[in-house]
Amino acid sequence: xxxxxxxxxxxxxxxxxxxxxxxxxxxxxxxxxxxxxxxxxxxxxxxxxxxxxxxxxxxxxxxxxxxxxxxxxxxxxxxxxxxxxxxxxxxxxxx
Amino acid sequence: xxxxxxxxxxxxxxxxxxxxxxxxxxxxxxxxxxxxxxxxxxxxxxxxxxxxxxxxxxxxxxxxxxxxxxxxxxxxxxxxxxxxxxxxxxxxxxxxxxxxxxxxxxxxxxxxxxxxxxxxxxxxxxxxxxxxxxxxxxxxxxxxxxxxxxxxxxxxxxxxxxxxxxxxxxxxxxxxxxxxxxxxxxxxxxxxxxxxxxxxxxxxxxxxxxxxxxxxxxxxxxxxx
Ligand SMILES: [Zn+2]
Numbered sequence: 001x002x003x004x005x006x007x008x009x010x011x012x013x014x015x016x017x018x019x020x021x022x023x024x025x026x027x028x029x030x031x032x033x034x035x036x037x038x039x040x041x042x043x044x045x046x047x048x049x050x051x052x053x054x055x056x057x058x059x060x061x062x063x064x065x066x067x068x069x070x071x072x073x074x075x076x077x078x079x080x081x082x083x084x085x086x087x088x089x090x091x092x093x094x095x
Numbered sequence: 096x097x098x099x100x101x102x103x104x105x106x107x108x109x110x111x112x113x114x115x116x117x118x119x120x121x122x123x124x125x126x127x128x129x130x131x132x133x134x135x136x137x138x139x140x141x142x143x144x145x146x147x148x149x150x151x152x153x154x155x156x157x158x159x160x161x162x163x164x165x166x167x168x169x170x171x172x173x174x175x176x177x178x179x180x181x182x183x184x185x186x187x188x189x190x191x192x193x194x195x196x197x198x199x200x201x202x203x204x205x206x207x208x209x210x211x212x213x214x215x216x217x218x219x220x221x222x223x224x225x226x227x228x229x230x231x232x233x234x235x236x237x238x239x240x241x242x243x244x245x246x247x248x249x250x251x252x253x254x255x256x257x258x259x260x261x262x263x264x265x266x267x268x269x270x271x272x273x274x275x276x277x278x279x280x281x282x283x284x285x286x287x288x289x290x291x292x293x294x295x296x297x298x299x300x301x302x303x304x305x306x307x308x309x310x311x312x313x314x315x316x317x318x319x320x
Contacts, residue, residue: 008184009167009272013258016275061280062273063167063183 020056110136158224
């Protein structure tokens with residue numbers, strides 16, 4: 001069980017949260033200009049690193065707010081937690 | 096010829112746990128290991144959405160007669176009368192006595208801000224205080240019901256299925272949080288040293304009450320050494 005630190009409520013069990021996939025995937029400026037391939041890449045293609053990834057979580061049963069987490073996919077260690085709108089912290093040279 | 100004689104519709108209300116009132120009463124445990132469960136039905140609950148530090152927040156606080164709580168776990172006001180619970184960074188829940196709820200609100204779509212003046216602490220009163228400032232005050236009284244668990248063993252009953260640290264050093268009197276009890280999302284509010292309010296949504300109320308009654312059962316027997 002992961003212990004995730006909600007930026008508003010503090011540490012809570014993983015079961016209180018909902019996972020939201022990779023963070024910082026920008027919505028296309030003008031989706032109608034995209035090719036099918038580009039649209040599919042926006043919708044479905046995500047990084048799958050062995051190591052650090054920034055991802056979205058929601059404190060579903062608590063304050064119900066979305067926030068971002070930097071997690072190590074190998075160790076499951078959570079390296080950083082930051083609010084929506086805040087820049088991704090630089091950790092260990094990973095952008 | 097049928098006549099409309101019913102003027103007080105509150106007589107038709109059924110609280111979500113009315114059918115378990117007797118059973119909850121019968122399972123009261125007294126003495127050193129005592130614990131009791133009861134429903135406090137029909138409390139007024141108003142969902143408030145305002146950004147702290149804005150004119151909207153100030154207006155709502157003034158209308159409610161108390162400041163908005165400033166962070167996780169915090170509560171302003173008093174459980175016995177009217178209180179405001181922190182739910183999220185811009186979300187609060189006003190909990191007050193029965194009787195200042197939906198009846199004051201009017202039919203869907205009616206102008207809440209045109210309601211009467213004797214409605215301080217109701218959704219209508221708060222919405223009117225909000226005026227044209229960005230925000231929201233909505234009556235949610237039927238969303239959750241309130242269970243009160245009390246007695247020396249109350250914390251032990253909760254600790255069976257709540258993952259939070261409920262020791263007084265971490266969860267003082269006057270703390271309220273949104274979390275889970277077993278699989279059920281609830282608001283958990285410590286109103287006194289040995290008294291807790293558990294507020295599940297109405298459709299989860301029976302499950303929650305039976306869950307707690309099951310957790311209380313062992314305390315009716317002597318402690319197993
Ligand atoms: Zn939270």
